[in-house]
Amino acid sequence: MIVIYWRNLTQFLKQRTTALKIVALFFLVSLSIPIHAEVWLLTHSNQQVELSAKQIRAIFSLRQKNWPDGQVIELVVMDDNNDLHKQFCLDALKLFPYQLSRIWERQIYTGTAIAPTIVNSEQQMLDTIKNNPNAIGYTSQEVSNEELHSTIVD
């Protein structure tokens, strides 16, 4: 009885092998590639400066400290846990979030950088940048109004 069941099972699997492989492959691919959402760089409308990828990296790793007009850049970011923050780190900075935190801490505690402001939500990010003409942050969607300016991160 057991032998019959085993034969049936192997025949069934042989017939379905190709289909199973395709399903398994699709499942694996869908697990390993995260959904690629967009990230937008957000500044106050007073600072509508076109920033290169290199400048973005310099600002968010706390190296570039001032805008072209000499004003001090106020960096606004979200917590390490935040998905948008993770995506921004990977896409724009090519760093893992914990590596960015470590770069910040090293710079802050060796006296070479101004600590960023950490916010809890995108709404708080928008409000903080709206109230600070020298701030820069990021958002998950395009924001364009009189007070804010956003550009997509390539």
Next chain:
Amino acid sequence: MKNFILLLLTSLSVVVFPAQAKGKLSWGGFVSASYIDVNANNYYGYNSGDSGPLFEAGLRGFWYINPNWSVSGLVIAQESGDWFESGLDVDYLSLNYKVPTNEDWEVGFKLGRFKISNGIYGETRDVPFTRPSIVLPLSVYPHILKEQSLRADGIRLDLDYFTLNGQQYKFAASIGKEAFDESFSRRFFGQDQGGTFESEWNSSLHFSARPNANWYLGLEYRRLKMHLKDSIDLAPSASPVSLPFDFTIDTDQYIASLQYAQQRYEITGEFTMRRGGTYAEGKNDAAKPLAPIFDGSIDMNAYYLQGIFIVNQQWNLLARYDNSHFIDDDIETNLRDLEDFTLGATWNFHRNFQLKLEHHWFVGTSMLPPVRDLNPTRSNNPERYWRLFAMQLSYRF
């Protein structure tokens, strides 16, 4: 340091007034409390038993005056056992000048008390949130010799190059004098020894490369020479004849660092090679013939391998093997080597709080104070196999 503070204030009066109001002051700090329990040997101190509490607090400030000039400082308060001085200390305080360049290059100078680049973790070893474990690997970051490679009073040059693809190359060079307190003499020669080591003008070179997010490579060279003047006297206290000596430590140290990082884990290895020795000069005719007893090689090779598994943003786990080994055969086995097997965990349960736990299994005592007790009647650190458990709660603001 007092002279530097006066120089700093004078320089600032020249720099700040034409700078207009574009500056910014950033400040913050940390507080941490640790408990260390050791089952044998004198890791923590010579009077307070085998274990005890440790406290650390720091207040940092960064005054960004304009794109070229800034002032930075960190004051640290520590209570870290009998082998170290307790109280306030200026960790660094420097006037910083950034040379105007293009976005590919950064050139800067620091004048005053600055941090020395020393391996991956050396620059911020006193800041709890920046170290991977409570007790750093003693091979590359020896606890007893901490002041040797922590900071110096002098000048430091930083040269950074950034490519379009995000690669970073860094070169740093410094020359300065390390500040030692009396506890260093006790850590070296035992609890009866007074006097303060004085540093020569020592130099340091650092090169590092980060070709992408995954790899980091660092190379370093440190020249270190220091003296203890007129403080060693081998004669018993009641003796009418004194036997005074000047003592010198003279070393060259090389550190190679390699780190590989992925989203879920990070592997770090550092290797250090120290070459040099100790010698003394007898200050009178009676002492001169005894000077060779202080001569000795302190050549050593040491390394550690460390893996950190990042479970999630709150938790990470650590495993490390650490090995220090003096080359000279004359050194007795227990003082000649040290192995440390470590397992640890870090819990970042809040943005501002962190809890660390770790357990060390040691073989040997070569990195424990005192290095060479001048009192032969005392038996320090007799156990070859010993354990250490540490727990640390830290808060930052």
